[in-house]
Amino acid sequence: EVQLVESGGGLVQPGGSLRLSCTASGFTFSNYWMNWVRQAPGKGLEWVANIKQDGSEKDYVDSVKGRFTISRDNAKNSLYLQMNSLRAEDTAVYFCATLGGVWSGFDYWGQGTLVTVSS
Amino acid sequence: SFELIQPPSVSVSPGQTASITCSGDQLEHKYVCWYQQKPGQSPVRVIYQDDRRPSGIPERFSGSNSGNTACLTISETQAMDEADYYCQAWDGSTVVFGGGTKLTVL
Numbered sequence: 001e002v003q004l005v006e007s008g009g010g011l012v013q014p015g016g017s018l019r020l021s022c023t024a025s026g027f028t029f030s031n032y033w034m035n036w037v038r039q040a041p042g043k044g045l046e047w048v049a050n051i052k053q054d055g056s057e058k059d060y061v062d063s064v065k066g067r068f069t070i071s072r073d074n075a076k077n078s079l080y081l082q083m084n085s086l087r088a089e090d091t092a093v094y095f096c097a098t099l100g101g102v103w104s105g106f107d108y109w110g111q112g113t114l115v116t117v118s119s
Numbered sequence: 120s121f122e123l124i125q126p127p128s129v130s131v132s133p134g135q136t137a138s139i140t141c142s143g144d145q146l147e148h149k150y151v152c153w154y155q156q157k158p159g160q161s162p163v164r165v166i167y168q169d170d171r172r173p174s175g176i177p178e179r180f181s182g183s184n185s186g187n188t189a190c191l192t193i194s195e196t197q198a199m200d201e202a203d204y205y206c207q208a209w210d211g212s213t214v215v216f217g218g219g220t221k222l223t224v225l
Contacts, residue, residue, distance in 0.1 A: 045205050047214035059212045103168055105152030109161040
C-alpha cells in the first residue's frame, strides 16, 4: 500500500524557518517526481514545488522562489521542504504528492501537515 | 501568467448530470487533470490526461478538453459526489490549479 506521511508542521513566527518531511513507503520512491502542494485554510490548492527523481531538476511557484528549497533523499525514501523567511500567507496545510507519470497528475497524496505563521 | 478559471459553485439534483468547467488560454493544447476533495480529506485524482479515469474511479466520472475549456462530467450524480473539484494543468514545468468548484447535490 502506498503511503506518504508528512511531518514537521507547526506554529512559527513571521520570518522564521521550518523544515517539512514526507516519508514514502509502498512504492519505489526513486522512480517518481515528487511535489509539495499547499492549501490555505478555506482556500484552494496551490502547487509549491517539484523535484525530479534524481534531484537534478527542481521548480517552484514564484511566491516561494528564493525562500523555499525542495530536496529528497532516495536512500531514506524521504522528501523535504526547507521553508525560510516565512510569511503569514504561507499558512496552509502542506501535502506531498507523487506525479504518476508524464502528464498524469498527482496520483498519491499524503494527509498533510499544517504550518501556521503567526506572532 | 497562465490561469485556470472554474465556477465557484455548481448544484445538481441526485441522479442528474453535473458539469464543471475549467477555462484557460488554449487549454486544448495542454493535458488536464481533475481532483475531488471532501472536507478534511486529501485530494483524489478522478481524471487525468483530459479524459482518462484512474482505476477505482466510477465510470460516471468523465472528462473532455476542447478549445479553451475542459469539462468534468459526473453522470447519475450521487450524494457521495458532493465535494470540491479542482482542475489542474501544466504551464511549462510548473503546475497550475484552478480555483476549485464546490459541487452541491441537493
